[in-house]
Amino acid sequence: MSSSFDKFQKRRLISSYFSVVLSIFLVLFLLGLLGLFIINSNKLANDFKEKIAMTVFFENAAKDTTLVKFGKELKVAPYAKSMVYVTKEQAAKQHTDIIGEDFMTFLGENPLQNSYDIHLKADYVEKDSIAKIEAKLRENPMVSDIVYDKQLVNLVNDNIKKVSMWILIISGFLTFIAVLLINSSLRLSIHSNRFIIKTMQMVGATKAFIRKPFVTRSIKLGIMGAVLAILALIGVLLYVESKFPDLGILENKGLIGIVLLAVFGVGILITWLSTHFATQRFLNLRTDDLY
Known part of the structure; x- marks a missing residue:
């Protein structure tokens, strides 16, 4: 009976980890795509201008x-x-x-x-x-x-300005949504361990000691999600390059590298901050509030 319960708990834990990694992967992948689009949008606009x-x-x-x-x-x-x-x-x-x-x-x-x-x-x-x-x-x-074509020149420049403005707005909005989604996934993961957190606190463990394993685990999950997102982004870049070689999408290797590093860094930063504040919240709760 105990063995069956342990297996159930293990499957539940793996499922929880998988959902967190999947959430981090999807959010970082979308952010990475947006970043790649931004660095290439200027090049695409310039290419179009230079064809006039x-x-x-x-x-x-x-x-x-x-x-x-x-x-x-x-x-x-x-x-x-x-x-x-x-x-x-x-x-x-x-x-x-x-x-x-x-x-x-x-x-x-x-x-x-x-x-x-x-x-x-x-x-x-x-x-x-x-x-x-x-x-x-x-x-x-x-x-x-x-x-x-004077009208085309004016039209292209006006539309590029409008598109650039909307890209900035959408980028800010998606970044905000990304932080909320990753934060929610990690808060749910921490929530399932709130009784363990409170028990450790009651037996005298310090807040830093209690937070450490949760933060470490979340950072590992963040790294896994970020690596998967980076691999998926590289796959998308190679696919687009093979289908549309004239775009020269891989020419800006330096900027592409910065975007990929940013995806990796964001994956670690958001998971660390979210886990830190989520555990801090449960550490500050009274025992009666846990229910």
């Missing part, structure tokens, strides 16, 4: 030396990430491929112009910055026109 092209068209009278000189100036320009020179013949071929017929057969000539497609660095894809760049490029007398 500014096309500079040149007069037909522009000589090859003028075009080559302009290209060399772009290579050393601080605002240019990349640029592509498109001849009027290449532009005509691209248009023919798009519309499905050769428009020059009935026009008799190529009305298109030589141009440079410039992709700006993300920091310069702002309303004021891009306007200054446009004004500077127009100082070249051989530049006939400069075309880019």
Whole structure:
């Protein structure tokens, strides 16, 4: 009979530990995902900005030396990430491929112009910055026109600001929920041992001595949950990298390492604090209040 009861207690204890570890794992995993999203959201936003092209068209009278000189100036320009020179013949071929017929057969000539497609660095894809760049490029007398999607530039910047604000709000909210969930799980675990805590106190054990095994156990459970969360996060990173290699999600290894270390540290910190205050609460209760 005693053996059966011991087995029941052991299963109950294991079940309690498992639920705590699972709670810690899920919460830390979600926090880690949020952290990874935050560090990559800026990169994704910059990548999108840098795909917006500014096309500079040149007069037909522009000589090859003028075009080559302009290209060399772009290579050393601080605002240019990349640029592509498109001849009027290449532009005509691209248009023919798009519309499905050769428009020059009935026009008799190529009305298109030589141009440079410039992709700006993300920091310069702002309303004021891009306007200054446009004004500077127009100082070249051989530049006939400069075309880019001004509405898209404004829309992208406005939406990035809105998304960043909401990310901060959601991050704070989820962090608060995470602390509450882990704290609740550990408080329930400590609650089941409240009579043991009070018994130890009644026989003269100090508060520090009583707290130590509970804090140590909780920290171990926190480490287990954090390690599982880190492994799951690494798995997600590798999966996303294999499916979407163009995102370059593993390029920021330093920031990724900081997020993973933060997950590990939060797992230990929250479990330690929650257990400390939970045991302190039961230590300060009167025996009658335990019921």
